[in-house]
Amino acid sequence: MTQRRLHGVEFDAKSFARGNCLNKWRVKSLDSILATAEKKSLTRSLGAFQLTMLGIGGIIGTGIFVLTAEAAQLAGPGMLISFVLSALVCGLAALCYAELAAMVPVSGSAYTYSYATFGEILAWIVGWALVLEYAVAASAVAVGWSGYMVGVLDNFAGIKLPAELVTGPYAGGIINLPAVVIALAVTWLLVLGTKESATVNSVLVTVKVAALAAFIFLAVPAATADKFEPFLPLGATGAIGAASIIFFAFVGFDAVSTAAEETKNPQRNIPIGLIASLAICTVFYMLVGAGVIGSYGAQPVFGPNGEALQPGSPELVAQCKTFAEATLPVVCSNEALAHVLRAIGHPGIGNVLGLAAGFALPSVVLM
Template sequence: MAVRDLFITRNIDELVEETGGEGERLKKTMGPFTLTALGVGAIIGTGIFVVIGQGAELAGPGVILSFVLAAITCAFSALSYAELASAVPVSGSAYTFSYATLGEIVAFIIGWDLILEYGVSVGAVAVGWGGNVNEFLKATFDVELPKAITAGPFEGGVVNLTAAVIVLAVMALLANGTRESVRANFVMVVIKIAILLFFIVVALVNFASGNLTPFLPEGVAGVTSAASIIFFAYIGFDAVSTASEETKNPGRDLPIAIIGSLVISTVLYVLVAFAAFGVAPTKQLSGSDAPLATALREGAGIPWAGAVLSLGALIAITSVVLVIMYGQVRIFFAMCRDGLLPRRFAKVSPRTGTPFDLTIVFGVLIAILAALIPLGVIVEMANIGTLFAFVLVNLGVIVLRRTRPDMKRPFRVPGAPVLPIIGVLFCLLLLAALPWETWVRFVVWLAIGLVIYFTYSRKHSRARTGERTELPAAEQV
């Protein structure tokens, strides 16, 4: 086996034209507003409502700068995602982009990585949802669910039933249809933005500048370490690209949604972080499962406002679970359709227009993960998977500019290859700040994937067998 054989690529024109045979075609239902809402729905959730408490432990008020650093890291990658998504509007996100530019072995690795990233991301936000259920119940009804059903066995509980329940509920919604799911997500996005604006106003009214000192208790190193965790707050804009095949005008709408959702979320994050540290000292925010609700309840002394924030967190986190699970299923769907994983899973329900069976399988598996694994471990695994994907997407832009310079690109990264290279360097900076245990888990996961690739995927890959499915008639939208 020649090494060169591992880097076989899929023809981009064929990928764009060929969207699967009968039973493997996704419905085109999304426009720019629903796509942008999809991105905001995926981004704003556990990161700002939960992970800000972990960041406060590492950097104090300097976590505000951590949000900025993480946003800058994402900005370069967002531009690269926008170019590739508009040029290769096929379900699968970074997996499909890599297949078209860097080769099959790289595509499989990144697809396998994305399955991990999205799966553990859903698990993490579901665990955060469970924590906010108790915050809401305490603030509103002065009751609390027992730890046995709100924490996993590694955190002093038995099973995190609340986390499992929200995953299974979202699974049912996604399996029922994409149109219904994006409508529900749009409503939730509007509500959670309104609640975050409410928090900013209330916190600024009760602002105490003394809470911001010392601003950098752990120095620049603390800001960087916190950014490697806070980065989790930005995971999600890449989920927009998984909807490429279900977008009515991908060349125009995908770049708008990817970049727009990141900008909207960044502005809100920085304002919320500034307001949070202005209303409550670091010691009250550090380690809290619901830091924003804590800030208003203990910092500002407004219990009812804390209840509103807890409700907002529940809504926000629900939309994140919805969008990220949606993205994971589409990536696995694309890999199955390409033959790298069993083709029998690449089936679309004629009733719902969704990969129904695949959605159920992933929903059950993620519910088990969320019920048993601690939040901190899940967040770190999600971050390393995402940063690795971002590195390859940036490299994909550089490679495709050299190999297909005349290819139609509705959106182009300005200043390429400089900006994609900077994007790679920022990702490497945050990767270096992650704990070594996270790297070990990641390498083990990739090793399992390589075993599957060499024993199954290479033999069944459609890029090698030359199989092309019969194209169905164009679907009316």
């Protein structure tokens, strides 16, 4: 058995390694977590309104501005059912977050909850899974921002960027340069130490909500019943598949629980912030979806032989190129909401909506 000396003390290397391994499964008690938070606690300044704004700011992003088109390709008008299914799943998760955040009102969210229940090693895995989730989400938002900014440059300034520089290799391009630029720009701001206050976040949330409200105000009154038929062109499986995509549009509500340590009366305000932000966003999403479907139509695009095409597939990209700009289906647009407004006779407001998306979406990347 190998014996070693460390600072003059002999110890068994194998026993040390075995004990160190077992320590990886140690669970940190709630009392210890709360005591540590008490020593290094952040200022508790956030109320229910600020938390709701934080939740809405984290939720409303590329999902509703961009993924509406992808959901329509799978479910058609039935994507309204997909919104409900996704909201129900997120609602159940939000109730769990609310309960845990009320019990453990400290920063760390799912990492801290896992540490207190399953142990250090699983908490470590959960922590890195969250990092991966936010990295993928930030990348997707950057791509969504690119689509809107390309449309804004085209319609406002008449600048057409080469297709090879605004699409990835999967769509026949080389690189999505605007997405790379905004990702690097936000990274640079974070390296400088930029901090986004609750007040600035509330302003950006107001911009996003105002843009969606303007869309609803113009598109919903223009809706006609015939645009909702067939309601489920690809059957119930299409609506369920679209729900898995739309679920991404709700990602971000857990940002409320990460602010538990900065919240006044977290046992009351955290649940309010989580549920209120989800409820408000669900209503907005349903109205936006109804406006897209009823005013312009959201039927999926089929292949040359009538086959169903997957969102984002090269086959769908090729099929979309056969349509003229004036008749371009919503599922083929990189800026679905702005495209719908331009098509129903509001090109100026459509351009402004694209500009609002371009202004607000980087805040989601930053968050």
